[in-house]
Amino acid sequence: NAGVMQNPRHLVRRRGQEARLRCSPMKGHSHVYWYRQLPEEGLKFMVYLQKENIIDESGMPKERFSAEFPKEGPSILRIQQVVRGDSAAYFCASSPPAQNTEAFFGQGTRLTVV
Amino acid sequence: AQSVTQLGSHVSVSEGALVLLRCNYSSSVPPYLFWYVQYPNQGLQLLLKYTTGATLVKGINGFEAEFKKSETSFHLTKPSAHMSDAAEYFCAVSPDYGQNFVFGPGTRLSVLP
Numbered sequence: 001n002a003g004v005m006q007n008p009r010h011l012v013r014r015r016g017q018e019a020r021l022r023c024s025p026m027k028g029h030s031h032v033y034w035y036r037q038l039p040e041e042g043l044k045f046m047v048y049l050q051k052e053n054i055i056d057e058s059g060m061p062k063e064r065f066s067a068e069f070p071k072e073g074p075s076i077l078r079i080q081q082v083v084r085g086d087s088a089a090y091f092c093a094s095s096p097p098a099q100n101t102e103a104f105f106g107q108g109t110r111l112t113v114v
Numbered sequence: 115a116q117s118v119t120q121l122g123s124h125v126s127v128s129e130g131a132l133v134l135l136r137c138n139y140s141s142s143v144p145p146y147l148f149w150y151v152q153y154p155n156q157g158l159q160l161l162l163k164y165t166t167g168a169t170l171v172k173g174i175n176g177f178e179a180e181f182k183k184s185e186t187s188f189h190l191t192k193p194s195a196h197m198s199d200a201a202e203y204f205c206a207v208s209p210d211y212g213q214n215f216v217f218g219p220g221t222r223l224s225v226l227p
Contacts, residue, residue: 045214048214
């Protein structure tokens with residue numbers, strides 16, 4: 001059973017471009033969480049998704065950021081018109097649908113905006 | 115609302131010395147508590163967690179932590195530091211067994227030869 005897979009591991013975008021970050025949860029996991037780690041800071045919650053539903057997006061910036069978790073395929077975190085301040089490590093975690101179960105983290109995608 | 119504080123953004127110890135990384139939390143409900151380690155340019159690896167039961171929790175790589183409700187603390191310790199312990203350590207709290215996390219800012223551990 002492979003772990004949580006994130007790709008790409010490293011992503012470089014010019015200011016104004018779009019960034020797409022992918023997260024494939026562990027097999028059997030239907031809950032996905034995205035976190036952002038700014039340089040020299042801890043992880044901050046962004047969004048919690050279940051298949052085809054956004055459950056909690058209280059940590060998402062109001063503009064330019066969106067997330068989806070379709071019925072088939074990976075979860076996507078999309079950042080439009082990237083700015084230098086978006087440079088960070090973005091981590092995904094997944095968990096099974098049952099209560100009282102632990103989430104597992106992926107290796108992260110390191111986004112650099114130049 | 116839950117929050118986590120970690121005293122000391124950077125801790126240095128000598129190889130073989132005691133490691134003590136501090137974590138305090140605030141929570142309106144009994145929390146689940148976690149310590150994660152992050153090596154340079156890597157993801158998060160779970161060191162240990164407290165859910166219920168024994169308040170002294172043993173984890174991987176010789177680390178352990180003690181949940182002290184009266185002090186709202188969950189400090190991480192290791193009797194003897196090894197060079198390979200140099201990394202960033204994050205304390206986290208979750209109200210639901212480890213799905214929605216609130217992380218502390220992290221403590222960078224350096225181990226000196």
